[in-house]
Amino acid sequence: MNTTVSGKMFEMAKKVIPGGVNSPVRACRSVGCDPVFIQKAKGSKVYDVDGNEYIDFVCSWGPMIHGHAPKEIVDAVIETAGDSTSFGAPTTKEMALASMVVEAVPSLEKVRFVNSGTEATMSAVRLARGYTGKDVIVKFDGCYHGHADSFLIKAGSGVITLGIPGSPGVPEDIVKNTISIPYNDDEILEQTLRAKADTIACVIVEPVAGNMGCVAPSKTFLQKLRDLTAELGIVLIFDEVITGFRLAYGGAQEYYNIMPDLTCLGKIIGGGLPVGAYGGKAEIMDMIAPDGPVYQAGTLSGNPLAMAAGIANLKLLRQNNFYKELNEKAEFFADGLNRAAESAGIPVTLNRVGSLMTGFFTESPVTDFTSAMKADADRYGVHYRQMLSKGIYLAPSQFEVAFISAAHSQEDLEKGIKMTEWSFKNMA
Ligand SMILES: Cc1ncc(COP(=O)(O)O)c(C=O)c1O
Numbered sequence: 001m002n003t004t005v006s007g008k009m010f011e012m013a014k015k016v017i018p019g020g021v022n023s024p025v026r027a028c029r030s031v032g033c034d035p036v037f038i039q040k041a042k043g044s045k046v047y048d049v050d051g052n053e054y055i056d057f058v059c060s061w062g063p064m065i066h067g068h069a070p071k072e073i074v075d076a077v078i079e080t081a082g083d084s085t086s087f088g089a090p091t092t093k094e095m096a097l098a099s100m101v102v103e104a105v106p107s108l109e110k111v112r113f114v115n116s117g118t119e120a121t122m123s124a125v126r127l128a129r130g131y132t133g134k135d136v137i138v139k140f141d142g143c144y145h146g147h148a149d150s151f152l153i154k155a156g157s158g159v160i161t162l163g164i165p166g167s168p169g170v171p172e173d174i175v176k177n178t179i180s181i182p183y184n185d186d187e188i189l190e191q192t193l194r195a196k197a198d199t200i201a202c203v204i205v206e207p208v209a210g211n212m213g214c215v216a217p218s219k220t221f222l223q224k225l226r227d228l229t230a231e232l233g234i235v236l237i238f239d240e241v242i243t244g245f246r247l248a249y250g251g252a253q254e255y256y257n258i259m260p261d262l263t264c265l266g267k268i269i270g271g272g273l274p275v276g277a278y279g280g281k282a283e284i285m286d287m288i289a290p291d292g293p294v295y296q297a298g299t300l301s302g303n304p305l306a307m308a309a310g311i312a313n314l315k316l317l318r319q320n321n322f323y324k325e326l327n328e329k330a331e332f333f334a335d336g337l338n339r340a341a342e343s344a345g346i347p348v349t350l351n352r353v354g355s356l357m358t359g360f361f362t363e364s365p366v367t368d369f370t371s372a373m374k375a376d377a378d379r380y381g382v383h384y385r386q387m388l389s390k391g392i393y394l395a396p397s398q399f400e401v402a403f404i405s406a407a408h409s410q411e412d413l414e415k416g417i418k419m420t421e422w423s424f425k426n427m428a
């Protein structure tokens with residue numbers, strides 16, 4: 001595979017962009033190669049600047065649940081752009097998307113749009129602090145909630161991938177207000193919350209962890225979290241930036257039937273345009289300015305292009321059997337990957353929830369950050385490079401998820417499985 005133009009672009013980019021990338025994990029350092037530069041994408045395929053075609057299992061890290069450039073979304077964006085790309089004023093489109101989101105996500109009564117998942121989580125935590133008058137937040141090791149200061153403590157995603165324990169630039173005063181505890185450990189959860197309930201404003205959790213690779217909540221974990229936070233006067237925040245509109249139209253809270261107090265969204269609700277949102281019970285949301293004293297604002301918040309793309313994306317999700325069919329595709333793919341590992345004799349633990357999955361290169365179960373870290377990341381690097389050379393575009397880290405989209409055809413999935421089998425056998 002020839003990637004000469006990508007190579008040249010990367011050298012040029014490194015001169016003007018730190019590390020040559022606008023988000024660290026894209027630099028592909030943990031998988032031991034340089035990134036390919038993407039030129040365009042359509043449906044399940046992405047094409048690089050050298051003209052190579054790949055089946056895309058990254059899907060822009062989740063938003064492209066219908067694949068790339070579906071006509072409905074492209075048309076909506078083009079039509080909207082003709083009326084200007086931003087007003088910094090209320091629009092009917094933001095009201096329409098807010099209504100759709102509130103109708104879809106069971107625990108939401110009101111929602112506020114922002115420009116990224118990070119802004120959503122950061123604002124939700126500020127709101128929880130304002131509402132409770134308490135400062136401490138509890139998160140879980142290996143979960144990622146964006147790059148706001150309070151979250152960069154034992155965080156997942158690029159922070160694990162690059163082995164950064166905590167980030168310089170985050171003041172000690174902020175670190176001391178974040179407690180990070182193991183995911184799926186009911187006992188430590190209960191001890192921590194009971195011991196410090198007077199100081200804890202909120203618990204923020206990925207209801208299915210997607211940023212240490214895919215890790216499902218245990219049967220008891222989310223319910224325990226809900227019961228304890230309700231009892232102790234702590235706000236429960238579900239970070240559904242990945243799971244929202246992905247596991248079900250109403251997200252993980254519908255999938256598991258557990259209702260948080262606040263929910264953070266992003267990715268799918270913007271159809272690939274920059275967006276985030278946070279919402280919840282009116283009683284809490286009414287604390288936000290201008291109704292209440294908790295300040296949060298944004299020049300481009302509710303941007304018309306993002307709203308138009310989001311509306312079109314959500315309308316497509318309402319097709320009959322959408323989630324059933326998507327999850328069946330994912331199940332087919334996961335079964336194929338398991339068979340490939342078995343026939344090659346490679347130890348792989350495949351975790352899947354709906355259309356999210358990760359094959360960890362380890363034989364032991366992966367239920368939290370500690371067990372995820374047992375996976376052989378170097379082996380994943382070899383697998384990543386081999387798959388790329390065969391036209392399969394995977395996340396450039398062992399600690400991320402593969403996304404299945406509605407655009408993946410049977411042929412795409414079969415090719416993905418066949419190449420996985422080849423790659424595993426090639427490294428056995
Ligand atoms: C669960 C979760 N929360 C928050 C974020 C932050 O979103 P963004 O990258 O849009 O700031 C991400 C992804 O990056 C995420 O996966």
Ligand SMILES: N[C@H](C=O)CCC(=O)O
Pocket residue numbers: 023024025026061144157158210211242400
């Ligand atoms: N894991 C992140 C999002 O879900 C990866 C995206 C990024 O940080 O660039």
